[in-house]
Amino acid sequence: MIFTIIQADDTWALWGILAIWASVSIFLEQKYKWASFLSGAIIALAGALILSNLKIIPTESPVYDAVWAYLVPLAIPLLLFQVNMKELFQESRKLLFIFLICAVGTVIGSTAGFLLLKDYIPELAKIAAAIGASYVGGGVNFATVTAKFEPSSQMVSATVVADNMVMALLFAMYMFVPSMKFFRKHFKTPHIQEVEAGQYGENDRHTLAEKYWAKKEISLKDVAASIGTSFFLVVASFKLAEWFGTIIPTGPNVSVVQTLLHTILSEKYLLLSTLTFLVIYLxxxxxxxxSGSQEIGTYFIYIFFVVIGVPASIPLIVEKAPLLILFVLIVGMSNLIVGLLLGRVFKIDLEHILLASNATVGGPTTASAMAIAKGWGSLVGPILVVGTLGYIIGNYIGFALGYWYLTF
Structure with missing residues (x-):
């Protein structure tokens, strides 16, 4: 057994480190510009990586398993509760259209990267499926797809490091592209022009961000409804998936339709997304x-970011991350390039394209943060709604890619 200052069975100390460092990461991200540029996810992961490589905390523990088994499933419905289906289909059609185009770009990039590098990166079929899902939805989709295909913890950690490095680069590009003359010349930019004309006010952007992320009025009833409903959906979905798995036959002698039904209905994470989507619609x-479900779910995901940084071995990252960075870069750039090319063909505003690509790569929260920072106030709500769709479809895309890649 490898010696660490905090042992694997020291449950309270390990839970304390996970919760405290997740809190510190969120605080730094929202208070300091340098931390916001890095992102709270990178800070959470990097802190855990340092602690584990300095032998302060262990690389494996039942506490980490509990985060994967309980907090991640609970976070999925919590992050979906604020989907407004009416707004999604009536007020966000442009964003929805270009969002789906960027998702197609992700699938193209994931497939191209997999075919190019599958002989050089171990377990790439599983990793490529997870990145494909993540670059349609977000970190929660990465978690569910990796939970399904179970790549080694070291490869997951190395992939997350590569993923966050590429995301930091892409986020910088999203912020920089609107100021480039080439894109201003070839794309419509109505929201940028409104900011420059003073409708939002260049000097008021920080105030806008501060007001938008102001404290919400959250009651005990809100917390109870959020947590209780999430637990209900998780229990119902997992039990239904278990039941479907027993009644739908599978094996070499059953039809393709039955095999497909068994795969879909017995997959607990897919069923969880679907059932949540259904009750939100009804x-x-x-x-x-x-109120508060988005905040609670996001906090759970930050704890998840800490956990996935724990088993990261620095020698493995040095050895494997360069190729993984190349793979993730192929996926991310394919997403953005396909979005820009087809967006230009369909005459979609540059702001819509960049926000849609941002939402697929980083999730609705990073896209809405960009909209706020840029002063595109009218797009904040719609990109949150459309971006959340990625949480729903990302799992389906990731599972489909994974089953396909594993046939090679």
Whole structure:
């Protein structure tokens, strides 16, 4: 057994480190510009990586397993509760259209990168599926797809390091592209022009961000509704998936349709996304009146970011990350390039393209943060709605890619 200052069975100390460092990462990200540029996810992961490589905390523990088994499933519905289906289909059609185009770019990039590098990167079929899902939805989709295909913890950690390095580069590009003359010349930029004309006010952007992320009024009833409903959906989905797995036959002698049904209905994470989507659609007023679910779900995901940084071995990252960085860069650039090319063909605003690509790569929160920082106030709500769709479809895309890649 490798000696560490905090042992694997020291449950309270390990939970404390996970929760405290997740909190510190969020605080730094929201208070300091340098931390915001790095992103809280990178800070969370890097801190855990340092602690584990300095032998302060162990690389394996039942505490980490509990995060994967309980917090990640609970975070999925919590992050979906604020989906407004009416806004999604009536007010966000442009964003939805270009969002799906960028998702296609992700699939193209994931497939191209996999075919190019599959002989050089171990377990790339599983990793490529997870990145494909993540670059349609976000970190929660990465978590669910890796939980399904179970790549080694070291490869997961190395991939997350590469992923966050590429995301930092892409986020810098998203912020820089609107100021480039080439793109201003070849794309419509109505929201940029409004900012420059003073409608939002260049000097008021920080105030806008501060107001947008102001404290919300959250009651005990909101917390109870968020956590209780999330638990209900997780339990119902997992039990239904278990039941479907027993009643739908599978094996070499059953039909393709039955095999497909068994794969879809017995997959607990897919069923969880689907059931959450269904109840949100059927009971929109209930979920509209719940405050705080997004914050709670995001906090759980930050704890997850800390956990996936723990088993990262620095020698492995030095050895494997360069190729993984190349793979993730292929996926990310394919997403952006396909979005720009087809966006130009369909005459879509540059702001919509950049926000849609941002939402697929980093999730709705990073895209909305960009909209706020740029002063594109009218796009903040729609990109949150459209970006959340990635949480729903990302798992389906990731699972489909994974099953396909594993046939090679």
């Amino acid at each position: 009971f929109p007023s209930y979920f509209k009146n719940i």
